[in-house]
Amino acid sequence: MVFAIDRESMRFVYANDGACELIGCDRHQLMTMSPHELLLTDAETLASQYDEVIEAGGITTESRSRTYDGRETIVELHRQAQLVDGRWMIVSVVNDIIKRKRAEFTRDRMSRMYASLGATNEAILRATTPDDLYEQVCEAALTGGGMLIACIMRVTADASRLTVTATAGVNGAVARDLTVPLDPSHPEGRGLVAQCFRECRQQICDDYMQDPRVAPWRNVGAKMGIRSAAAVPIVKAGETIGVMLLAADHPRAFDEEGVGLLNRMVDNVVFALENLEHEAQRKAGEKHIEFLATHDSLTHLPNRTLFNQSLSMAIESARRYRRSFALLFIDLDRFKTINDSLGHEAGDQLLIQIAERLSLAVRASDMVARIGGDEFVILVNDIQQPEDAAKLARTILSKILEPVELQGQEYRITTSIGIAIYPDDALDASSLLKHADMAMYRAKEEGKNTFEFYSAQLESRSLKRIKLENHLRQALEHDEFELAYQAKISLENEQIIGVEALLRWHSAELGEVTPTQFLPLAEEIGLIIPIGRWVLQTACEQNMAWQRQGIPPLRMAVNLSPMQFADHQLVSHLESVLERTGMPASLLELEITETAVMHDVGRALELLAQIKRLGVYISIDDFGTGYSSLTQLRDLPVDSLKIDRSFVRDLSSNITDQSIARAIITMGKNLSLNVIAEGVETAEQQSFLREQHCDDMQGYYFSRPGSHTAFADLVRSHRVRKAL
Ligand SMILES: Nc1nc2c(ncn2[C@@H]2O[C@H](COP(=O)(O)O[C@H]3[C@@H](O)[C@H](n4cnc5c(=O)[nH]c(N)nc54)O[C@@H]3COP(=O)(O)O)[C@@H](O)[C@H]2O)c(=O)[nH]1
Numbered sequence: 066m067v068f069a070i071d072r073e074s075m076r077f078v079y080a081n082d083g084a085c086e087l088i089g090c091d092r093h094q095l096m097t098m099s100p101h102e103l104l105l106t107d108a109e110t111l112a113s114q115y116d117e118v119i120e121a122g123g124i125t126t127e128s129r130s131r132t133y134d135g136r137e138t139i140v141e142l143h144r145q146a147q148l149v150d151g152r153w154m155i156v157s158v159v160n161d162i163i164k165r166k167r168a169e170f171t172r173d174r175m176s177r178m179y180a181s182l183g184a185t186n187e188a189i190l191r192a193t194t195p196d197d198l199y200e201q202v203c204e205a206a207l208t209g210g211g212m213l214i215a216c217i218m219r220v221t222a223d224a225s226r227l228t229v230t231a232t233a234g235v236n237g238a239v240a241r242d243l244t245v246p247l248d249p250s251h252p253e254g255r256g257l258v259a260q261c262f263r264e265c266r267q268q269i270c271d272d273y274m275q276d277p278r279v280a281p282w283r284n285v286g287a288k289m290g291i292r293s294a295a296a297v298p299i300v301k302a303g304e305t306i307g308v309m310l311l312a313a314d315h316p317r318a319f320d321e322e323g324v325g326l327l328n329r330m331v332d333n334v335v336f337a338l339e340n341l342e343h344e345a346q347r348k349a350g351e352k353h354i355e356f357l358a359t360h361d362s363l364t365h366l367p368n369r370t371l372f373n374q375s376l377s378m379a380i381e382s383a384r385r386y387r388r389s390f391a392l393l394f395i396d397l398d399r400f401k402t403i404n405d406s407l408g409h410e411a412g413d414q415l416l417i418q419i420a421e422r423l424s425l426a427v428r429a430s431d432m433v434a435r436i437g438g439d440e441f442v443i444l445v446n447d448i449q450q451p452e453d454a455a456k457l458a459r460t461i462l463s464k465i466l467e468p469v470e471l472q473g474q475e476y477r478i479t480t481s482i483g484i485a486i487y488p489d490d491a492l493d494a495s496s497l498l499k500h501a502d503m504a505m506y507r508a509k510e511e512g513k514n515t516f517e518f519y520s521a522q523l524e525s526r527s528l529k530r531i532k533l534e535n536h537l538r539q540a541l542e543h544d545e546f547e548l549a550y551q552a553k554i555s556l557e558n559e560q561i562i563g564v565e566a567l568l569r570w571h572s573a574e575l576g577e578v579t580p581t582q583f584l585p586l587a588e589e590i591g592l593i594i595p596i597g598r599w600v601l602q603t604a605c606e607q608n609m610a611w612q613r614q615g616i617p618p619l620r621m622a623v624n625l626s627p628m629q630f631a632d633h634q635l636v637s638h639l640e641s642v643l644e645r646t647g648m649p650a651s652l653l654e655l656e657i658t659e660t661a662v663m664h665d666v667g668r669a670l671e672l673l674a675q676i677k678r679l680g681v682y683i684s685i686d687d688f689g690t691g692y693s694s695l696t697q698l699r700d701l702p703v704d705s706l707k708i709d710r711s712f713v714r715d716l717s718s719n720i721t722d723q724s725i726a727r728a729i730i731t732m733g734k735n736l737s738l739n740v741i742a743e744g745v746e747t748a749e750q751q752s753f754l755r756e757q758h759c760d761d762m763q764g765y766y767f768s769r770p771g772s773h774t775a776f777a778d779l780v781r782s783h784r785v786r787k788a789l
Contacts (some may be wrong), residue, residue, distance in 0.1 A: 070155040119146040138163040189337035199231030207233040216360035219307040221546030252281040262295035272720035295319040308329035330742040361435040364420035372434035391454035393443040394483040394501035400439035458516035504525040560786040563620035566604035597629040597761035605646040622654035650680035677702040710744030717749035
């Protein structure tokens with residue numbers, strides 16, 4: 066393609082066919098045009114370029130150019146100056162290099178896109194969270210791909226919209242606030258991005274100003290300078306979760322290869338997302354395992370392991386900063402009874418409720434942990450004085466005492482708390498815990514539902530208790546138990562109307578241990594169940610043995626502890642003992658304390674009815690100490706009330722005791738119950754009771770508890786009212 070231009074007139078003087086073809090017109094039309102019009106410049110600029118050519122002799126340049134109909138192209142110009150008849154002619158050999166230029170441009174862009182893909186891969190390696198990943202990928206796509214805007218949108222939870230999760234670019238801030246509705250009935254929901262999401266297919270817009278799909282977004286896009294855009298769906302595990310949008314400042318920025326790269330970029334993002342999720346799951350799994358190792362699975366409180374660690378740290382910190390802290394050792398009273406009587410599920414529910422109450426009672430800086438069945442500890446950091454710990458203990462006692470609902474019924478639970486203070490009571494973790502534990506036992510001994518501070522005297526007491534427990538555990542096996550028998554007498558005619566079996570322990574190591582010393586411990590550690598069964602079996606066997614010796618049939622009373630009363634197998638055990646020993650059920654009397662019955666009246670009613678159906682006689686022992694109401698008493702299927710010893714002791718002098726005893730007798734009579742007074746030691750007590758029409762009595766005044774032979778002798782020498 067050759068043109069010749071007269072420098073002086075700045076007009077074409079020659080154009081070959083190729084030149085005409087390049088410009089897209091015939092020679093005549095070409096000759097009417099000015100060269101600067103075709104080269105998209107002005108006449109002066111072109112003239113000075115020609116002057117340079119004249120000076121240099123020849124110059125090769127590239128220039129923008131246009132065709133006759135206005136299409137733009139790029140040409141390479143080899144210009145030479147020739148003097149023809151004294152006039153400078155500029156001869157231009159022109160090549161249309163637009164295709165080459167486009168290829169170069171595409172190559173450049175592709176290499177930038179590959180660079181961008183590389184950069185996203187790096188971003189993927191660096192990212193630690195999905196949000197972090199999105200931000201880094203947008204940044205990499207923008208800088209590497211030479212884009213105007215890169216943006217990642219995620220679908221909202223209700224799947225109604227796409228919102229911008231990450232964006233990069235000059236107009237990133239504007240893009241960040243964009244929301245794309247997915248409903249196509251909404252004009253903005255018919256745009257490129259929404260369509261891409263809905264159809265789960267990439268969407269390319271070569272000319273943002275012309276494409277009808279982007280009409281609702283055109284103003285926004287124009288403000289940002291967008292001329293072309295590509296949207297690619299982000300699909301994870303078969304589900305479209307969002308869209309990646311790239312926008313360029315020139316038209317047709319996304320050819321097939323470029324879009325292919327964009328897709329790969331998105332694939333990498335999805336791969337990274339899945340990796341991050343696996344990593345997050347692994348970390349969550351690790352965390353969960355760590356939680357399980359350091360927390361109690363029932364209450365979710367820290368367990369002994371974590372507590373021990375925290376206790377060591379508390380000691381270390383208190384030592385360094387010369388501070389005090391308290392350790393509260395909390396043990397529920399009679400938890401075993403609840404667990405045995407209501408079942409483990411109720412026991413678990415109770416522990417969960419207790420854990421919640423304890424957690425609510427402490428400050429955020431304190432730690433509540435469960436270190437055993439019904440054992441909880443609280444680390445009370447930074448106390449000014451022991452009273453601070455006492456205050457918390459009081460709060461806990463009252464919180465625990467609030468009614469607990471188990472299996473649809475309300476119960477009142479109490480707890481015993483032991484307190485040890487660092488550094489006063491111990492300097493190391495295990496001693497501190499041991500001392501708080503000892504103080505807790507002291508609180509139990511003090512009648513439960515209370516708290517005690519550790520003191521050095523407690524230590525020797527606690528050692529004694531451990532010794533007692535060890536020997537008690539072997540007492541049954543070593544045959545160290547025995548029963549003593551005490552007569553029950555009619556106040557009307559002083560006939561022996563029955564006998565009570567009382568447990569005695571002759572320990573080979575400890576000597577005589579009284580029931581009041583070992584029975585509470587046996588109850589606490591659950592040994593009362595096998596011991597109680599032994600008592601029942603032995604008492605029934607003895608009664609039958611006496612009969613074989615010619616002693617008239619007598620009613621044999623056996624004491625039932627609260628835990629025995631809560632034992633689910635009580636009734637079946639009674640049946641089997643009666644069957645084994647052959648003793649008629651009517652000869653068996655069970656003495657159950659008023660407090661054990663009143664602890665759970667509903668269950669007591671049911672259980673007593675079952676026992677009654679066997680034909681067993683039932684007495685409420687220690688009556689007057691358990692606050693039963695007349696109504697409750699009326700409903701209980703019992704036969705007898707036993708006035709507690711404490712009201713009998715001072716009967717002759719104490720007017721209050723007299724009125725109580727009188728009231729119990731009247732109450733019993735009104736309910737047609739037999740009334741017996743225990744602990745009768747004097748003639749005055751006996752007279753008073755007789756005057757009040759009390760039915761029977763039991764006490765040293767008539768006979769002390771004695772061996773089976775002593776009791777047999779007593780019966781032989783005395784009048785007896787046969788029970789059968
Ligand atoms: N669950 C079980 N409890 C039992 C069993 N054996 C006894 N016990 C209970 O232990 C408590 C103390 O019993 P013990 O030391 O045997 O005292 C009994 C009598 O010895 C005593 N008693 C009898 N008469 C008098 C008296 O005139 N004065 C006086 N100071 N004490 C006297 O009273 C106890 C009998 O009490 P009770 O059972 O309430 O009738 C005691 O609570 C026993 O119940 C057992 O096998 N299982």
